[in-house]
Amino acid sequence: MPKVLILGARAPVALDHARRFAHQGWTVCVGDSISCRLSGWSQAVTTSIKLASPRFDPAQFITDLRQAIDRHAIDLVIPTCEEVFFLSRYRSALPSSCRVAVSDFEILRQLHSKWEFQSLARTAGGQPPASTLVSSLAQAREWAAGKPLVLKPEFSRFGVHVRIYPQGMPSQAAELPPMGRWVAQEYCAGIELCSYSIADQGRLLAHAVYRPAYRLHTSASYYFDQQVGQQAPSAIQTFVATLVQQLQFTGQISFDWIAADGQHPRVLECNPRAISGVHLFAMQDALPAAFTGSADQCVVPSNSRARMIAPVMRSAGLLQALRRGQFAGWCSDAARADDVLRIGSDAMPILGALVDMTSFTTTALRRGCTLREAATSDIEWDGEELAWA
Structure with a gap:
């Protein structure tokens, strides 16, 4: 029976992969550097593996990963989150007998850069909106010339720090925080x-x-x-x-x-x-x-x-629909979607998600950071140089 190690086990996508691989006859292990009961408590998973943070301790991350591959005779490693960049950068330190589902690091870097991706997209016929690099709000304002635009850091995720100005940039817009290069992009409705x-x-x-x-x-x-x-x-x-x-x-x-x-x-x-x-x-x-x-x-x-994260749809989604007077539409949408957390008798991931959320909240309070930062800061990569682990 082939064995797969799925990384980023904190994420619902890792849970989904785990269930599918198990359903199709694979032995499934999951790994992560923080709380990952969401996937680890699924019936599909046989083993949860604790790894070091790839961002803060890449050498130990690779050592942990290499030992896990050897100990559990892993045939395939699949990243799901931004640990993919570290996995790609240090791929040569892992056993060559194990298949690792990543591309070359330089390719990933170009794709992750919201600026460098533009030229790749044009070459492949993706028709990306007009864009430019800026380092200040004044530069963005001059380039936009009053037209609608979007501003985003060159390296970011989940729409964090993105600014959308569909009516053009207002005069009171705040200056850009020091987050490296920013991309100003034509706004498209x-x-x-x-x-x-x-x-x-x-x-x-x-x-x-x-x-x-x-x-x-x-x-x-x-x-x-x-x-x-x-x-x-x-x-x-x-x-x-x-x-x-x-x-x-x-x-x-x-x-x-x-x-x-x-x-x-x-x-x-x-x-x-x-x-x-x-x-x-x-x-x-x-x-x-x-x-x-x-x-x-x-x-x-x-x-x-359709698919949905049911607990969020039935809480935040319902409140959003009620505020907007869209309750009937919400009911229709909820009825035609299946939950991604609970499938059949595999219900423990819902409890696991609550445990993970409690862990992230505790970390956020202790560090004085946002919940998102607590949940992802240990794997994020923002284009910085990665020395050999």
């Missing part, structure tokens, strides 16, 4: 879409598109409305297939899109890691084969049901 894909050596082997229908403020989505048929423009899959072929990409790769008319999407940015599109695939869909490069065609979700 339209329908937000996200795509999630898996590639192996330049071959697109899995692909899904969804609309992030409900969000926590302007950040992460918790409702994933799958787009099929005419709702999922073929241009998106064509772009992804072209780009991964050009880069000879291996691993998971995700993109944010805007479609003004629903049919002509423009790519905004890239996340070279897993995102919530993982949830759209059924347990029998051949994502494990896509990761091993053995899929004989591009895998797409076998059903069109």
Whole structure:
């Protein structure tokens, strides 16, 4: 029986991967550097492995990972979060007998940079909005010349620190904080879409598109409305297939899109890691084969049901709908979506998520940081030089 080690076990996408691999006959181990009961308490997981922080102690992270691969005879390692950058950078220190689903570090760096990605996107036909690098609000204001724009740090995640000015930049806008280079980008109105894909050596082997229908403020989505048929423009899959072929990409790769008319999407940015599109695939869909490069065609979700993080949809989502007078729509949306935390009798991940959240909250209070920082700061990578571990 083949064995897989799924990293970033704090994330719902890791739980989803774990269940699918177990369903298809794999022995599943998960690993993380902080609380990860969300995945670790699932019936699909046989072992949870404690790792050092890849950001704060990369040498020990790689040592822990190498020892785990040897001890548990791991055949495949799959990152899900930003540990992918550290895993790629130090890949040569891991056993060559183990397959690691990552691309070359320089490729990941270019994709993660919201500035350098623009040229890659244009080459592959993604039609990204006009953009420029800025280091101050004055430079951004001069470049925009009163037109609508978006400002975002070159390296960021979950929409954090992003500023959206659909009516143009107001005179009282605050100065940009010192976070390295910023990207000023033409604002485009339209329908937000996200795509999630898996590639192996330049071959697109899995692909899904969804609309992030409900969000926590302007950040992460918790409702994933799958787009099929005419709702999922073929241009998106064509772009992804072209780009991964050009880069000879291996691993998971995700993109944010805007479609003004629903049919002509423009790519905004890239996340070279897993995102919530993982949830759209059924347990029998051949994502494990896509990761091993053995899929004989591009895998797409076998059903069109929406997915949601039910506890959030039934709390924050409900309150949001009530404030907006959209209760009927919320009821309809909730009824046509399946939960990603509890599937059948595998209910312990819900309790695990509560334990993890308590741990993150305690860390945030102790450090005086935000909940998001407590949950992700140990794996984030913002373009800094990574010395050999």
